[in-house]
Amino acid sequence: MKAMILAAGKGERMRPLTLATPKPLLRAAGKPLISYHLDHLRQAGIREVVINHAWLGDQIEETLGNGEQFGLSIQYSREGEPLETAGGIVRALPLLADDKSDWILVINGDIWSDFDLSRLTPPADSDALLVVTDNPPHHPEGDFHLTDRGWLIGDGPDKLTFSGISLLHRRLFEGLTDQAGKLGPVLRKAMAEGRVKGLYHPGQWVDVGTPERLQALDRKLGNRESESHGGQ
Template structure:
């Protein structure tokens, strides 16, 4: 199974840190955020990783190179303009192949065991969900058994962690350009083709200075 790290965001809420440094290279406990993902992926048995980028993306390529220093093969999907999550993944599909692949947001901090996702995919997507954080109290989806549905008032909701396994077939009929992933997932949910799980371990969306500090507190002891 191949993996993709989404690294095209500008990180505007982390300014001034991201004015001259792409968000994935912002350091957490002395290590660029994206390196935690790469090391975790190698430990989970992944050997081929695709990274998309836009804002200051050349810095990411210069820093990570071909991935040999991490023990894997890295390939890049450069976006002239950010393509949103859906568009970015769609552009990278030729690098990801015809089989289901892992996708992980480059701006999360987590100890999720990626090896758990190296298994056959029954539908079009499998999502890892987490408890709703303070900055996103309404959540995104609900989990009933192993099936994921769109969040509804009468259902306890959970938040999409930014970790998933996706089938290339999820993008059937899509066209190049900028588009979001969520509508594709919701259409697949309506057909019962999205499974999921609830992860209660460490997870932080490093989207602000406050949450960057939270990630620092979590990771500093392990350093």
């Protein structure tokens, strides 16, 4: 299975940090945010990764190269003018084409999580598997309801937040172009047809959307790093 990291956003909520640095290269505990995803993908057995980019994308390519330093093979989907999330995936599909699997592991570039990606296995009876987690303070209403039988639906009590980590089947994007817009409506349509499953993650997850949240993550990971060294 191949993976795709969505990294084409301008990071406007992160300004002024993103005026000269693309958001995926902002650092937490000394490492670019996107490096955590690459490490987790390798640990989960993924070897081929596609990264889409637009804003300051050359910096991403210069920093990550062909992926060899991470034990991966990285290809780039260059958008120029950033597409929305579903459109970006559609644009990258030729790079993601793989005879071995019609499933793609997709990760938003602006999150951090300790979720174990090896937990993701393609469900036999749906077109998507989304990782959901507890609602953060800045998003108390959540996104989707996870039923007792593991299905995700657009509305319902006790909604959870979509983590930005998912397995998506190519069928989701049939008939769509790179002007398809955001991924949310595509997922909601599939949910209405009973084609989306959910997996709850009780662990750590951060939507690194503002400088304040980046600083908090930097402190958290820095403390964790110092504790691990202290215990050796």
